[in-house]
Amino acid sequence: MLKTHFWVNLLxxxxxxxxxxxxxxxFHWYLTDENIYYLLARNLGFATLPYRDFFYANPPFLLxxxxxxxxxxxxxxxxxxxxxxxxxxxxxxxxHRLLKKQIGLLLAxxxxxxxxxxxxxxxxxxxxxxxxxxTFIFLAYLFVREGRTTWGAVxxxxxxxxxxxxxxxxxxxxxxVFLVGGxxxxxxxxxxxxxxxxxxxxxxxxGTLLGGKAFWEMNLWYHLAKPESASxxxxxxxxxxxxxxxxxxxxxxxxxxxxxxxxxxxxRQGKPLRPPSEIRAWFWVGGVNFLTVLxxxxxxxxxxxxxxxxxxxxxxxxxxxILWFGTxxxxxxxxxxxxxxxxxxxAISGFLLLQPILPMNWRVMMRDPQSSPVxxxxxxxxNLDELVEWGKKLDFPPGTTVFGDSATTxxxxxxxxxxxxxxEADTNSMRFRAGYPPPEEFIQRLEESRVNMLLVRTSxxxxxxxxxxxxxxxxxxxxxxxxxFQPAASLEMNxxxxxxxLARKPVNE
Numbered sequence: 001m002l003k004t005h006f007w008v009n010l011l012x013x014x015x016x017x018x019x020x021x022x023x024x025x026x027f028h029w030y031l032t033d034e035n036i037y038y039l040l041a042r043n044l045g046f047a048t049l050p051y052r053d054f055f056y057a058n059p060p061f062l063l064x065x066x067x068x069x070x071x072x073x074x075x076x077x078x079x080x081x082x083x084x085x086x087x088x089x090x091x092x093x094x095x096h097r098l099l100k101k102q103i104g105l106l107l108a109x110x111x112x113x114x115x116x117x118x119x120x121x122x123x124x125x126x127x128x129x130x131x132x133x134x135t136f137i138f139l140a141y142l143f144v145r146e147g148r149t150t151w152g153a154v155x156x157x158x159x160x161x162x163x164x165x166x167x168x169x170x171x172x173x174x175x176x177v178f179l180v181g182g183x184x185x186x187x188x189x190x191x192x193x194x195x196x197x198x199x200x201x202x203x204x205x206x207g208t209l210l211g212g213k214a215f216w217e218m219n220l221w222y223h224l225a226k227p228e229s230a231s232x233x234x235x236x237x238x239x240x241x242x243x244x245x246x247x248x249x250x251x252x253x254x255x256x257x258x259x260x261x262x263x264x265x266x267x268r269q270g271k272p273l274r275p276p277s278e279i280r281a282w283f284w285v286g287g288v289n290f291l292t293v294l295x296x297x298x299x300x301x302x303x304x305x306x307x308x309x310x311x312x313x314x315x316x317x318x319x320x321x322i323l324w325f326g327t328x329x330x331x332x333x334x335x336x337x338x339x340x341x342x343x344x345x346x347a348i349s350g351f352l353l354l355q356p357i358l359p360m361n362w363r364v365m366m367r368d369p370q371s372s373p374v375x376x377x378x379x380x381x382x383n384l385d386e387l388v389e390w391g392k393k394l395d396f397p398p399g400t401t402v403f404g405d406s407a408t409t410x411x412x413x414x415x416x417x418x419x420x421x422x423x424e425a426d427t428n429s430m431r432f433r434a435g436y437p438p439p440e441e442f443i444q445r446l447e448e449s450r451v452n453m454l455l456v457r458t459s460x461x462x463x464x465x466x467x468x469x470x471x472x473x474x475x476x477x478x479x480x481x482x483x484x485f486q487p488a489a490s491l492e493m494n495x496x497x498x499x500x501x502l503a504r505k506p507v508n509e
Contacts, residue, residue: 004104011108012096016089019115022376023085026125027078028383031407034127039410039425041066042075051211054423055431057218059203061161062129075414080127087131088124094138098145099320102279106323106342109255109349110316117248118356118373119241123306129163130306136162137169137313144176149188153195161203168296168310172289179281217436225434232302241308244373247352258345259322265329279324286317387499388415390491403446404455405470408499412455421451429471439476454485454502
C-alpha cells in the first residue's frame, strides 16, 4: 500500500511539474480581460472603490487577491501570475485528495483532463477569476467529503465572493452534504446553507453601502441585460470548443469503454456491480453539477468559452466513478495484465491529450491547420510585452489621461506613467450596448474630464480592410473618435493587429 501511495504521489507531482514547465512560457502580458482586473486591483484603495468609483460587475474578492499579489511583487507579471497558478495547484491537490484512495494511479486521467485539456491549459494562468472559482469549489467538495461542513461552506462562500457563477456548484454541494452527512445530515445542510447565506447577505449590505443602486445594476441587472450574440450562443461556443478539445472527449469515451469492460469482467467474476456509497455519491454529485451548469449556460444570452470550465468538477467525479470499476477486478497473483491494462489506458490518454499541445508537424492527429488549434506555446508567444515597451518610450507628460480598448488600454496604463480616464478600465462593449451607461452619457463624462488621449486597437479583415475593435464598433464611440481625435503614434503588433494612440485635435479644427 505504501508503495502504491508513493507512485500515485509521484505521478501527481510529475504531472504538475510538466504543467509548470509548459506554464514557464506565460510570464508575459496578454491580450485578455485579465488586464482589466490588474489595473482595477492596482487602483483599488480607500479613495477608489468598486461600484462607487468604477464599473465592476463582480464581487470584490478577486480584486483583493490581485491587490495583495501586485503590491508584494511590484505589479510585475510573474508576481501577478501567482494567483492563477496557485489556484490550479490547490485545485490539483484537492483532486488528488478526492480520488487517490479509491482509484490510485488512475486518478492521473481526471487530473490530466483538468490540467491539459486545451481550453483549461490556455485559461489556467489568466487572472479573470475562473481558476480561483474552481479552486474554492474543489476545496468545498473536499471539505464536504471529509465531513468538515463548516470549512466547505466557507470555501464555497469565497468562491461566490470571487465570481457569482460559482452558484452552479451549490445544488451538488448540498447533495454532497446530504449523502455523506450521516445522522446529522439535516443539521449540516442548515449549517452549510446558513454560512453561505450570511456571506451573501454581508456582500449585499457591503455592496449597497458602498455603491448603492450601482452595486445592483452592475452585479445583477447588467448581466441580465447583456446583448445576445450569434457567435457567443451555446451551440456556437460548444462547437468551437469541441473542435479544440476533441482529444479530451476521446479520452472520456475511452474511459467509458474501460468502465463498461470492467463491469463485464466483474460480472464474470461474480462480484457485486453496485459500487459503495462514496462512489455512488460521485455519480450523483457529478451528474447534478453537470445538469446545473448546463441549465446555467442555457439561460445565458452570451456564453463564453471559459464558462465550460465549470463542467470540470462533473467530469472529475464522473470519470472517478467510471474508473473505479476497473480497480475492482481480481487479477490473481499475476498482476502483469493489470499493469498492462491500466498502463495502456494511461499511455493512450496521455498521448491523446498531448496532441493539441504539440506543434503541427509533431502531431500524429489534429494536423489540419484550418480546424485544429495552434500549438500551446505558439499561442502563448503571442504576447503584448512590446505594447508596454512601446508605451514607455512615448514622450508624454506623466499623468496624461487615456481611454480606450478594454484589452490593451489597461495594460498600457499599467506599464507606463499614463493614467486611465475616469478610473474606468472595464470598457467592454457589452456594458455600453446594455446601457450601463448609454454611450452618449459616457462620452459626456469623458468630455467633462477632458480626457487627453484614446488608445484604439484595429484588426485586418480577410478583405484587407482595417477595422476597429471593441467599444469603437459602437456608432457613438466611433463618431466621437473621428470627431475629436487624431493619430499621434502607432504600433504594429503583428500582420493583422495594430494599436493607435490618438491625441485631441487642435481646437481650431
